[in-house]
Amino acid sequence: MVVLHASHPKDLDMADATFATPDLTTFARLDALGLRVTGQFLEPDRAVLACRVLDRDDTCGRCGGQGRPRDSTTRRLAHEPFGWRPTVLLVTVRRYRCDGCGHVWRQDTSAAAEPRARLSRGGLRWALTGLVAQHLTVARIAEGLGGFVEHRQRRGPGRRAPGAHRRPRSVRRGEGDRRRRTCLAAHPPR
Numbered sequence: 032m033v034v035l036h037a038s039h040p041k042d043l044d045m046a047d048a049t050f051a052t053p054d055l056t057t058f059a060r061l062d063a064l065g066l067r068v069t070g071q072f073l074e075p076d077r078a079v080l081a082c083r084v085l086d087r088d089d090t091c092g093r094c095g096g097q098g099r100p101r102d103s104t105t106r107r108l109a110h111e112p113f114g115w116r117p118t119v120l121l122v123t124v125r126r127y128r129c130d131g132c133g134h135v136w137r138q139d140t141s142a143a144a145e146p147r148a149r150l151s152r153g154g155l156r157w158a159l160t161g162l163v164a165q166h167l168t169v170a171r172i173a174e175g176l177g178g179f180v181e182h183r184q185r186r187g188p189g190r191r192a193p194g195a196h197r198r199p200r201s202v203r204r205g206e207g208d209r210r211r212r213t214c215l216a217a218h219p220p221r
C-alpha cells in the first residue's frame with residue numbers, strides 16, 4: 032500500500048486520507064458486480080475493460096458434481112462512463128461441463144447485469160441517476176453509454192444483436208421494471 036500526504040490538505044480537506052494502490056476494478060466499481068478487470072483498451076472516445084467473473088461457479092447445479100471448463104463466451108455490457116468517456120465491459124464467461132452428469136452451464140453473471148441485459152448494473156444505475164437526479168436528457172445518457180440507449184420498438188429485425196432481448200415471454204411479463212427496460216433497451220456497444 033502506498034501512503035501519500037496531500038500537500039494542500041486544507042484545499043483537499045483530506046489530510047488524513049490513506050491512498051491505496053491504484054486498482055481499476057475498484058475504481059470502476061466492478062468488485063460489487065462480481066467482476067475483476069484483466070485488461071484495458073483505451074481510445075479517446077471510449078474505454079473497453081476486459082473482465083473476468085470472480086466467482087468460479089464450477090459446481091454442477093443439477094448433481095453437485097465438479098464442472099470442468101469447456102470453453103468461454105464473451106458478454107459485452109455498457110458500463111457507467113468515467114470522465115464522460117463511455118466504458119464497455121468485455122466479460123469473459125466460462126462454460127463448464129459436469130464430470131458426473133454432463134450438464135453444461137455458464138458462470139453466473141447476474142451480479143453484473145440482468146439476464147440478457149446489455150447494460151451493466153452500474154451502467155443502469157448511472158443512467159437512472161442521470162435521468163432522475165441530474166435531469167440529463169436521454170440523448171446525453173445515450174452518449175455517455177456509447178450510443179447504447181435506443182427505444183426497443185425502433186429496432187429493425189435486421190439490427191437485432193445476437194442474444195439481445197430473447198427472454199422468454201413469461202419472464203419478461205413478470206418483471207416490474209418493464210418500462211425501464213423499454214427505455215434503456217440496448218444497442219450493442221461498439
Ligand SMILES: [Zn+2]
Binds near residue numbers: 095
Ligand atoms: Zn452434474
